[in-house]
Amino acid sequence: MSQISAPSRPRVTSAGKVGSEANQRAPRNWKPFLLLVPAFLIVSLFFLAPLVDVFIRSITDPRLGLQNYVWLFTTETNITVTVRTFGTALLVTVVCVLLAYPYAYLMTIVGDRTRNLLQLFVMLPLWTSILVRTLAWMVLLQDTGPINGFLETAFGIGPLPLIRSTFGVALAMSQVLLPFMVLPLYSAMSKIDKRLLPAASNLGARPITAFFTVYLPLSRPGIFAGSITVFILGLGFYIIPSLLGSSKEIMISALMYQQISVFLMWGQGTALGIFLLAATVLILVVVGRLSKGASMFPGVEK
Amino acid sequence: MRMKPYLKRSLTVVVVGGLSAVLVAGCSSGTPEASAPERDLGTPVAGEIGDGVLKGVTLTYAASGGIFQDGQTKAAWEPFAEKSGATFLQDAFDSGKLKAMVDSGNVSWDVVNTTQFDTARGCGTLYEEYDYSQIDMSKIPEGTVTDKCMVPNILYGLVVAYNTDAFGDNPPTSAADFFDTKKFPGKRTVSQSTYVDPQTAEFALVAQGKDPSTITTDDIDGAFDMYRSLGSDVIGWTTGAQAQQQLESGEAVMGLVWSGRGYGAAAAGAPIAPMWDDWMIMVDSTGIPKGIKDKQAAFAAVNYYIGAEQQAKMTELTSYGPVNTDAKPKVDKKLGTWLTTEHMATGHAPNVDFWVKNYDVLATAWAGWATGS
């Protein structure tokens, strides 16, 4: 394994098991608590406090009450954009699972050197800013760009709607989010006993049957972990849909920005933000319960 | 879920964190600021300022950036700083930030460039009323001062820019032609940016044969439906740079764009020309945020900015029209064809009062249009 490990998702349900064996042996001691103080202060003051501020604004601007939430759920535009935001995030999640699965599987059956290389390549894009990558997609996908140019000269078709379409947005978003799917998938797959598949074939199962009945269920924790991360990160995208999408791809973040910065409706904008946050937390809790079921499968430690 | 037995302790964590957070969030600093000394700057003459009279003063100008703000800086703010002794900083304008600044009493911008609708809506709450006795308004073009919190910043327009390779022999000649995809086939680009230009709605109404000065709220949805009816022939632009790129690359054969962006595409060598038969007049405001420390210095800066020489240079550098009738910018033939000041007779003036009064209706309609619903 290379040293760069994954920024995997915060494990809401399983966290706390980390090093729990060691904990049992550690004496009760208040001194280690001091080590937690700086992080606690920073996160409280510069993360929780702003969120509290956002929440307070959402119920007090322009006056105390829930009118901003009423507006949120009764305005057609908000509902359209919310449905679209969830749809886009889901689409991107599916694309990422389909692409990351074979990639992560390949990582489990090759030698150390090739695996390191595969991991390096999947992490490489994380080192280039989203802005730069979006700019590159803008150049490539425009109607008069190289891809449409090639399609036209080679096949006489086009221009295809690559930019200003869900396709363009999903393509760029998946490219950004793929690493967050590959790494947890690989981590789950690497724990699966490699002798299981041959064993299944020996017992007469066809490879495809063996894969679906044995391997896929065992890799489910990885699929869950990666999907939650990709889905949740996908919900909050702002720059890519704004620059690569048309009005029909705009997502909640942009709507929130518009309410605050253009219409000066801080109350409505912050209500959108709190709604997005609440949806995120809800998904984590629900999926957390579901994925707990997955850990009942043998051979996989959660 | 293993969280249940933890509930009590975890609540403590949340409560402690939450409390400290509330403390921070709730504590605001409303320090009363010392009012700036009133200096004697004499009778204002547009474009003039005494030597070193504002030594030690720092002013910040916030505008929409790019070539536009750079040009204004070179034409007016830098020479102003040099002559008056003030320090001039440049920042990116954002209405939402301005509201937060004014609400918190901690305003860090002294002069801003925004739309005429913004200053009219926020006059007295977000923007200071001008003391026009401190500014030489004698050369400001007639009809451009649309509320008490603004001095015009630039004159420009929302114009149809079309591709001369596509329509050179038979160019569009009316707002209605923009919507005629049979006679003028090809994609059009229209603003779908987060920023609202009421003129976009007015343009569609002009195409319907309506007069912007007599429109009602019932007309607003119909205006956006005009654009929607173009179907796949309409693409949106979300930033001025994008509008320019779409015209330049030929993705759009026609666009309803800010005049400076049309010129930008033409200047980059694209075959793009303006249609002046029906165009929408736009005026940007120079606003003074409510509660700034040194109003007198800000007024002096605005007074300097509107000088004939400064405005001429601003136009040469930014391609946007001057707000001083004496300004004689030296422009080449290409830029000359894009200056709105030559075509005031065919321009439609915006119905500012109507839009200010019915801003919420517009905002809802625009949010729907700009998000494709």
Next chain:
Amino acid sequence: MLRRVLGAIAILIIAWLVLPTLVIIPMSFNSASSFNFPPKGFSLRWYENFFTDASWLRALGASLQVAIVTMIVATTVGVMASIGLSKVRFRGKALLENFFLTPLIVPGIVIAVGLYSLFLRFNLLGTLPGFVLAHTVVALPLVIINVMASLQGVDPRLEEASASLGAGRLQTFFSITLPLIMPGVTAGALFAFVTSFDEIILSLFIQSPQLQTLPVKIYYSVTQTNDPTVAAVAVIAMFTSVIIMLSAQFASRKRKSVSA
């Protein structure tokens, strides 16, 4: 057979991940002032622009400064928190750990809006401490995840042995624990650096004329002009981060092979 098919898929995926971004390299040598493809002619003028325009250089300098300080702060605080979490035992621990990690999943714009009004009150807008604190919040989870992962592999008996030989807590930490978790610390520090170096949404809100980071300047350039200087800047920034990452990986691998 399966391996071949998977290999082909992997190569396609890698191509999709890496190649598209490279299109900005030819664009940065464009002699026309436009993002039209293909670029016309060859010119170094956009690179010249970058190196002669003080505001671009200032933004690069500011970004490096903020990223380095963020890396130091986030790594120090993150390592402390990880060790603390691994040693303490109390009922709200899982929640506390999640609390540290949540900034990773909260949409940037929601934090940005709240942070803006907070910073406004405390005069932290456009200041180095403001940037560092804001970036630390989003970088901290990555440090904690990486360091916690390394700590899992540390045998607690080693620390006990060190203590029984009379070493103090600090001495034990620096001579036993830290070397053992170094790979995680390095990885976390690198993530903290890039997170800060590329952070855009928070930065857009907390910037001021006094302090503007490179992504902010790139964002303004992309949304306001079609000036290919931004392509040259992107190429420079891209190679800077890739070189930092490759050399860090190379260095840590070398260290590992020496210690092995």
